Each structure stands twice: as structure tokens, then as C-alpha cells.
Amino acid sequence: MGFLNGLFLFALGAVALPVLIHLLNRRRLRKIRFSTLEFIDELNKRRMSKINLRRWIVLLLRALAVAFLVLAFARPTLRSNAPFFVPGAAPKHVIVCLDVSYSMGAEREEGTVFTLARDMAKQVVDASGDNDVLNVVAFSIRAEPLFETGTRNSQVVKNAIDGLEVTAEGTSIAAAVDAAAGLARAGDVPTAEIYVISDFTEEPDSGLTGDLPENTRLILLPVTRESIDNVSIDRVFTPRKLIRPGESVRIGVAVTNHSRERSVEFPLELSVGGKRKAEKLVALAPASSATETFVISMDEWGTYRGRVSKNRDRLPIDDDRYLVLEVSRQIPVTLVRGRKWAQREDEAETQAAYFYLDKALNPRGVSEGEMRVDIVDQNALAVTDLPDKGVLVWTDPDDVDKRRLGLVERYVEGGGAVLVFLGTDPRGAWRGDAFLRFLGVDRAAAKEKTDGAVFTSFATGHPIFGLFDDEELELLSRARVTRFVAASGIPADSVLAYFEGDGPAVWECRRGRGRVVVVAATPDLTAGNLPLSPMFLPFVHACVSYLASAGRNDPRHENLIGADLVFDLPPRWSVQTGALRVRTEKGGEAKPIFTEQREGEAKALVPGPREVGFYTLVADTTRVMEACVNIDTRESNLKARPLDKKTIGEAGLVEPSGDLASALRRERQGREIYALFLLLAATALAAEALLGRKA
Numbered sequence: 001m002g003f004l005n006g007l008f009l010f011a012l013g014a015v016a017l018p019v020l021i022h023l024l025n026r027r028r029l030r031k032i033r034f035s036t037l038e039f040i041d042e043l044n045k046r047r048m049s050k051i052n053l054r055r056w057i058v059l060l061l062r063a064l065a066v067a068f069l070v071l072a073f074a075r076p077t078l079r080s081n082a083p084f085f086v087p088g089a090a091p092k093h094v095i096v097c098l099d100v101s102y103s104m105g106a107e108r109e110e111g112t113v114f115t116l117a118r119d120m121a122k123q124v125v126d127a128s129g130d131n132d133v134l135n136v137v138a139f140s141i142r143a144e145p146l147f148e149t150g151t152r153n154s155q156v157v158k159n160a161i162d163g164l165e166v167t168a169e170g171t172s173i174a175a176a177v178d179a180a181a182g183l184a185r186a187g188d189v190p191t192a193e194i195y196v197i198s199d200f201t202e203e204p205d206s207g208l209t210g211d212l213p214e215n216t217r218l219i220l221l222p223v224t225r226e227s228i229d230n231v232s233i234d235r236v237f238t239p240r241k242l243i244r245p246g247e248s249v250r251i252g253v254a255v256t257n258h259s260r261e262r263s264v265e266f267p268l269e270l271s272v273g274g275k276r277k278a279e280k281l282v283a284l285a286p287a288s289s290a291t292e293t294f295v296i297s298m299d300e301w302g303t304y305r306g307r308v309s310k311n312r313d314r315l316p317i318d319d320d321r322y323l324v325l326e327v328s329r330q331i332p333v334t335l336v337r338g339r340k341w342a343q344r345e346d347e348a349e350t351q352a353a354y355f356y357l358d359k360a361l362n363p364r365g366v367s368e369g370e371m372r373v374d375i376v377d378q379n380a381l382a383v384t385d386l387p388d389k390g391v392l393v394w395t396d397p398d399d400v401d402k403r404r405l406g407l408v409e410r411y412v413e414g415g416g417a418v419l420v421f422l423g424t425d426p427r428g429a430w431r432g433d434a435f436l437r438f439l440g441v442d443r444a445a446a447k448e449k450t451d452g453a454v455f456t457s458f459a460t461g462h463p464i465f466g467l468f469d470d471e472e473l474e475l476l477s478r479a480r481v482t483r484f485v486a487a488s489g490i491p492a493d494s495v496l497a498y499f500e501g502d503g504p505a506v507w508e509c510r511r512g513r514g515r516v517v518v519v520a521a522t523p524d525l526t527a528g529n530l531p532l533s534p535m536f537l538p539f540v541h542a543c544v545s546y547l548a549s550a551g552r553n554d555p556r557h558e559n560l561i562g563a564d565l566v567f568d569l570p571p572r573w574s575v576q577t578g579a580l581r582v583r584t585e586k587g588g589e590a591k592p593i594f595t596e597q598r599e600g601e602a603k604a605l606v607p608g609p610r611e612v613g614f615y616t617l618v619a620d621t622t623r624v625m626e627a628c629v630n631i632d633t634r635e636s637n638l639k640a641r642p643l644d645k646k647t648i649g650e651a652g653l654v655e656p657s658g659d660l661a662s663a664l665r666r667e668r669q670g671r672e673i674y675a676l677f678l679l680l681a682a683t684a685l686a687a688e689a690l691l692g693r694k695a
Contacts, residue, residue, distance in 0.1 A: 014070065018062035054691055061688035068681035076677065091131035093189040095180040096121050096157075099198035099223075100164055101140040101171040101498040103635045106199070106228050107314045114149055114166045117197050120660060122158045124195050124221070127664045133189050136160055139176035140169035141562045142608075145183055167560045168317060168633045173198060177218065178211075183530065185213045192216040199223050200641045221650040225640045230261035231266060231284065232318035232636035236308055236558060237291075242389045242548045243327045245301050249293045251323070253308050256656035257284035258637040269494050270294045272325060282310075303330035303626050318636045322613060322628035323558075330372040331548045332390030333361055338378045338397035340425065354395050356523045357421070360540040361393065371544065378404070386411045388502045388570035391547045396423030396522045397435070405434055413512025414568060417547035419540075423522040424448075424487040439518050440509030442489025452480025452528055453499035455506075462496050464506075464517070464542045476535035481505075481528035484521040517543055525591075559615075560632045565606040567592070567617050567625050578619055582606050585613035592617070 018208065098121050104114035115618045125134060135150040137143050146160045146542065176196060184192035192215065200222050212218060237252035256265050263286055269279045278294040298304060306323040337354050354375070359365075362373045376385045378397065381404050387390060392405055392408065396419065412418055422445040436444060455477045458465040467472065484499065490507050496505040499520070509518050523531045523540075530536055559565050565582075582590050582604070588611075592604040604617060609629050617625040654663045 012198070014066050018059055018066065047118075056174060058688050058691050060208055061691070062682045065681045065684035065688065068677045068684060072677035074677075077177045083188060089504070090191065091129065091189050093133045093135070093184055093187045093192035094124070094128045095135045095137060095150075095183055095192065095194045096124050096161075097137040097139055097143070097173075097176040097180050097194060097198075098161065098164060099140070099171060099173075099176075099196075100138045100167050100169075101198075101635060102166060102168050103171065103201050103315065103318045103638060104201055104223075105166040105315060105317055105318075106230070106638055108224070108226075112166070113199050113223050113490065117199075118161055118164065120197050120221055120223060121161045121195075123652035123660050124664060125154050125157050125161070125195075128154065133187060135180075135183055137176055137179050138164050138170065138181070139179065140167050141172045141175065142169070143172070143175040143179035144529070145179060150183070150187060159623070167610060168631050169610065170562070170632050171198065171201070173200075181212050181216065184216050190215055194218045195221055197221045197223060199638070200643060201635060202637050202639050202641050217652060218650075219654060220437055220643060220648055221654045222640070222643065222656055224656055227640050228314050228638040229258050229262055230315045230636055230638050231255065231259075231264055231310065232315075232633045233268075233308055233310060233321040234289070234318075234633045234636075236321050236323045236630075237261060238323055242331070243298070243325060244545070244549070245327055245329070246297055247549070248295055248297045249325070251296060251306075251308075252291050253294070253321070253673060254289065254291045255282060255284065255310070256289040256633070256636070257286060257666060258639070260287045260639075262286060262546070266311050268292055269309050270306065271309070272294065272296065272298065273304045277306075297326045298325070301327045303327075303623070305628070306625075307550065315636065315638065317612075318631060318633050319480075321558075321630050324626050324628050326389065328389065328548075330368075330370060331544060333373045333544060334376050334385050334387050334390070334392050335361065335373055335375045336381060336385075336392060336394040336397075337375065338395055338400075347683055356525075356536070357393060357395055357540065360523075360531075360537045361544070363537065381407065383407060386416060388533075389548070390417075391544045392416065392418045393421075393544065394418060395421040396524070398423075400432070400435060402434065405438065409438060409511065412514035412516060415513040417514055418516045419543050419547060420516060420518045421522045422518065422520050423524070424483045424485060424527065438511070439487070439516065440490060440494065440507065441487040444485050444487045447481070447486040448483050449502070450482065452482050452500045452521055453484060453505075454478070454480055455497050456500040457498040461498045461688075462508075464496060464539075465548045467542050472535060476533060476539060479528065479530045479533040479535070481521045481530055483527040487518075487520060515547060517547060519543075527571055559609075559629045561610065561612060561629060562608050562632070565609050565615060565627060567606075567627065568606040569602045569604055570624070580604060583616045584609075584611055585615075586611060621683045 058571050065155060098117060100114070104117060106113045108116070110116060121136070131152065133150040133152060134147075134154060136157060137144060151157060156541040173196060177194065180194040184194065192213070194212070194216060196218065198221075233253060234256050235252075235254040237254070238249070243249050251270060253268060253270070255268065263284065265281065265283045267279055268282045270277050277296045280292060280294070282290065282292055284290060304325040304327060306325055308323070309319045310319050335354060335358060342570065358373065358375065361371050362369045374385065374387075377517070378394075378400065379467065386407075392411070394408075407419065422444075436442070458468075458476075459472050460466055460468075460473070468476070481499070484505070485501075487507075488503065490504050490509075494509055495504045495507045495518075497504075499505045504520060506517065506519050508515060510516075521527050522532065523536065525531060531561075567582075580592060580594075582592050584590075590606060592606050595603045595605060606615065609615065612629055612631055614626060614628050616623055617627075641647070655658070657663050
């Protein structure tokens with residue numbers, strides 16, 4: 001128990017007054033000789049014993065009445081951080097943790113929630129003592145103290161609070177408490193008070209209290225307990241990694257109605273390149289989510305910035321979401337020649353092994369064709385040869401060393417695509433266990449068939465063969481393959497075509513974010529007449545186009561606020577990172593951090609971006625790559641979290657009220673109980689009056 005007016009306690013000396021009065025008013029009896037009163041004297045002693053006991057009780061009641069009155073004027077409380085006789089004299093470390101997460105930008109009639117929170121923070125500063133050390137921790141998913149060691153200048157602290165703005169990040173109250181506890185431990189003030197000012201929404205971080213140092217109190221100040229209805233755009237799905245001019249692409253948009261009582265209806269709009277491309281009206285039931293789909297196409301190649309928007313509500317920041325679409329002029333293709341050409345005796349046969357593929361990929365042999373083809377020998381394959389957002393076409397793979405196989409595997413797992421035409425040389429790479437695993441098969445063996453094997457049982461539901469009608473598939477099935485690889489252990493749902501009676505002819509396997517399509521024969525005239533089929537060129541184009549565009553983006557994308565933004569550098573930029581910079585949509589510029597990978601691969605990393613919008617990786621004036629950053633909408637549910645004893649533990653709680661100063665004083669110094677002492681004093685006086693009359 002403490003006292004707000006501790007100086008009144010010196011008046012407890014007045015308790016001696018009733019004692020002095022009692023002693024001064026004692027009756028002095030005179031002795032008078034009289035005849036024997038032996039029998040009456042014993043009766044008188046018993047009567048006087050009762051009278052004296054009553055007098056002592058009356059004296060005690062008078063002393064207690066005075067003591068209770070003095071204690072009442074000293075304004076007793078149930079808690080105080082200062083010495084009881086001089087309240088407020090001992091300095092404290094007052095740390096105000098102010099929530100700057102994006103949910104604090106929710107709008108109310110009086111302004112945003114954050115505007116109210118700033119006013120509350122300044123009232124906490126005003127309520128502190130003159131000798132208190134002050135500090136402010138601005139927190140979202142991270143917590144940052146505004147002063148290194150604190151200050152006693154309250155005006156400086158309030159100016160710093162006025163300079164804070166809402167960020168685009170989520171909330172971690174645990175991070176705020178941990179940061180404040182660290183400041184309390186590092187300070188030279190023995191006691192500390194940590195005030196957490198937040199909307200306390202149902203954010204993913206469920207922790208409210210942490211490991212506090214000794215003599216430190218945690219006090220929670222909810223800005224509001226109102227649950228605000230909100231609709232958020234949660235995600236944008238751009239499933240294709242490469243888009244061609246004129247090609248239709250599906251954009252998925254996930255939206256959520258966070259209200260538990262009210263249905264909503266709103267327009268959803270998709271803009272690309274500054275032009276509105278599509279719009280639809282969306283209806284959502286209470287507490288429901290949906291994914292809407294837009295189908296669009298771009299006629300020109302290039303990098304397009306897009307944005308999905310809805311009508312503004314009370315939390316505007318989650319009403320927009322950004323996306324980047326890459327429309328490619330050409331499909332970059334690297335044609336890898338697998339067999340060791342130097343051991344071939346027939347130069348014509350050597351050329352024929354990849355001649356037909358080269359002609360199929362680039363029929364006109366020009367640099368401006370639909371595909372840009374680079375040719376490299378298998379033994380010379382390097383990271384710079386791996387096509388960014390393109391396809392590696394590998395024909396007649398020979399005995400592959402582990403290093404190059406690992407290079408191709410990492411390329412596929414990172415989102416690359418490979419089209420493999422297997423040869424039948426006994427030394428072929430497909431005879432190695434590692435390469436077989438890469439192809440998604442258990443066993444493989446070379447096989448010859450004099451009359452030729454024919455394609456059949458096409459998976460017409462797959463994009464490769466779904467492009468062709470029955471007549472075209474019939475034309476493809478007329479091609480005969482005399483030498484091929486018989487493979488087993490392939491899941492039936494991965495097989496796209498069969499050799500009639502001889503097992504899988506074409507199959508697909510997925511590795512990480514990438515894909516591999518395997519054709520169990522080489523496009524070589526020594527292995528059949530497939531290269532001469534009129535369907536050979538359409539088939540190769542269908543495979544390459546599918547692999548270039550069908551892979552899904554990195555699950556990390558969309559890039560989210562607070563998470564590191566990573567650019568997977570194209571191979572040619574992995575070896576020349578010195579000139580690279582990252583520019584933001586608002587004109588800021590930063591030098592990224594480069595992480596070197598194996599085989600010359602590199603990534604450019606922007607640590608924890610704090611702005612939503614577009615980020616461009618540039619080299620001088622050349623745009624290398626572009627990405628966008630969006631908010632994490634897990635905090636868009638603006639329902640207030642229950643703050644009960646189970647949730648807050650030993651922390652104090654100041655509910656939102658009109659008189660914050662009084663509430664702060666009660667929470668800081670304790671609840672006053674002077675009325676109880678007044679009642680005790682009145683009771684003592686009443687009892688004294690009753691007993692005193694009988695005395």
C-alpha cells in the first residue's frame with residue numbers, strides 16, 4: 001500500500017492526543033476512614049474492572065479514529081512505485097511502445113486509430129514524473145527504440161511521437177515488449193513501466209507478455225475495442241512464368257470479407273500498364289473468401305506493371321495489390337548437344353543428330369524468330385548457358401559428370417525447364433542412377449524395333465497434345481521410331497504418350513518449381529523418321545512453349561513487406577554484379593546484398609523492404625529485373641483481441657475511456673482507498689460515542 005499525500009502521515013502523532021487527554025482527566029480519589037466495608041469492597045472491585053476496560057476501549061477507539069482520519073487525508077492506494085512518504089520522488093524508466101503497423105491506419109470518425117494512439121502516447125508522457133527517464137519504441141513486426149538511452153525532456157519525446165507514421169508491416173507485440181525490456185535492463189533506473197499502445201487486433205503473433213526484468217510493470221493501453229469491418233485483397237496469382245504477345249493469361253485474385261455479420265458487394269478492377277484491362281462485381285458472404293479470375297492478353301512484349309484494386313473502405317492499404325507480368329518477345333532456348341562428337345566417324349551423322357532440332361526450333365535461322373537458340377556442347381555447359389525464363393533442350397545426353405548434372409538439377413528446382421531427347425548409345429547418361437532419378441524413372445534400357453514403334457494414347461488433356469486435333473495426332477502417330485529407350489517406374493499420370501505396346505514415349509516429371517519433359521528417342525534419322533514427320537516441328541514447339549510458360553512462380557512470390565526481396569540473377573548478370581542497384585517506385589535507391597551460389601550462380605537480396613510497390617533491379621540505365629512487394633494481409637481482420645486475465649497475465653490494463661489521465665494515475669499509482677479509512681474513522685467514533693456514554 002502507498003500514499004499519494006505521504007506528508008500527512010506525520011500527523012499520526014495526533015494519535016497521542018486522546019491518550020494525553022485521558023491521562024489529564026483521570027479522577028484522583030481521596031481516602032476517608034470508615035467502618036468496615038469488607039463485603040461491599042469486593043463487589044466494587046469487580047464493577048470498577050469493567051468500567052476501566054470500557055474506558056481503555058474508548059481510548060483505543062478515539063486513537064483509531066484519529067489514525068484513520070490521518071490515513072484518509074494521506075490518500076492511500078493499493079500500489080505505488082515510490083516511497084510511501086514521498087510519492088513520485090523516485091525516478092522511473094517510462095517506455096512507451098507505440099504500434100505503427102498497418103492496421104492502425106483504420107479510419108474512424110475522430111481520425112485514424114493511429115492518430116488516437118499518438119495522442120494517448122503523449123498523455124502517458126505528460127503523466128510521467130519530472131525525474132522519469134522517457135523512451136519510445138515504435139513497433140510493427142520489428143521494434144525500434146527512438147532514443148538510444150532515453151531522455152528526461154518530455155517535449156523532445158512528444159515531438160518524436162508526432163513524427164511517427166503508420167507502416168505497411170504487420171504487428172509483433174512480443175517484439176515490442178522484448179525491445180522495451182532490453183531498454184529497462186540497460187538503464188540505470190531501478191524501476192520501469194512499459195506501456196503498450198495498440199489496437200490489439202487478432203494478428204498472428206499471439207504473444208503479449210515477455211520476460212520482464214525485476215521491478216518492471218507492463219501496462220496495456222488498447223486504443224479502441226471496436227471491431228471494424230474490412231474487405232482485403234489477399235493475393236494475386238500469376239501462374240505463368242513466361243507470357244507471349246497475344247497469349248491469354250489467367251490472373252487469380254483472392255479476396256476476403258472479414259466481417260462476421262455483414263455481406264458485401266464491391267467492384268474489383270485489374271489494371272495493367274496503366275490501362276484498365278478487366279473489371280467484375282464481387283459478392284461475399286460474412287466471414288468468407290473467394291478467388292476471382294481475370295483473363296487478359298498483351299499484344300506487345302515487355303515488362304508490365306499491374307494493380308488489382310477495389311473500392312476504398314476503412315482500411316485503404318489492403319484495397320490494392322501489385323503484380324508484374326513479363327511478356328517475352330522470344331523464348332530463349334539453349335540446345336545442348338550430348339554425345340561426344342569427336343568420337344563420331346561420320347561428320348554427316350554428327351550434324352544430323354541435332355540438325356533437325358535446330359531447324360525445328362528456328363526454322364528461318366534468324367535472330368528475330370519466335371525462339372532465340374544458342375547451341376552448346378554438353379561438356380562445355382556452364383551457368384551462363386542456362387536460359388532465364390526459357391528452356392534447355394538436351395539431345396542425346398552422354399555420360400554426364402556430377403557437377404554438370406547438379407547444375408541442371410538446381411536450374412530445374414529453381415524454376416527452369418528442360419526438354420530431353422534420349423539417345424540409345426550404350427554409354428548414354430540415362431544409364432546412370434543419378435540421371436535416371438532426374439528423369440523420374442527407375443530403370444531404362446536401349447531398344448531397337450525393326451518395323452518401328454508408333455506413338456499412341458496421347459494425353460489430349462495436357463497442353464502439349466491438347467493443341468492438336470485428331471487428324472494432327474493421327475499424322476504424328478504415323479511416324480516410326482526404330483531405336484528408343486524403354487523406361488519403367490514412371491507414374492501413369494505423368495505419361496503423356498506411349499509407344500504402342502512398348503511403354504512410355506513422352507512423360508513429364510516435376511523437380512522443385514521446374515519441369516522436365518522427356519522424349520524416349522532422339523530426333524535422329526538413324527533412330528527413325530520422326531524428324532521428317534510434318535508434326536515434328538509443331539510437336540517440338542508445343543513442348544518448348546509449354547515448358548516456357550506453364551511452370552508456376554516461386555511460392556515466395558508475391559514478395560511480402562518485411563521479408564527479404566530476392567532477385568534470382570540471370571546467368572549473364574551473375575558474374576557482373578558490381579553495377580547493379582535496386583530502385584523503388586518512390587525514387588529511392590539501394591545497393592543490394594549479393595550472395596554467391598555454386599557454379600557462379602548469384603542472388604541479389606534487398607533486406608526487409610518496408611514500402612509496397614515496384615522494385616527494379618538496374619545496371620546503370622538498363623533494367624535487369626523487376627519485382628513487386630505487397631502487404632501481408634493476415635492482420636486485415638480488425639476484430640479486437642479479448643484482453644482477459646488469461647491473455648494478459650500479470651500485465652495491467654487501461655481500458656479506453658474519456659478520462660485517460662485518471663485511468664493512468666490509477667494504474668500507475670494504484671486505486672485510492674481513502675473512503676475506506678473515512679468509513680473506519682466514522683465507525684470508530686460511533687462506537688466511542690456509544691461506549692463513552694456508558695462509561
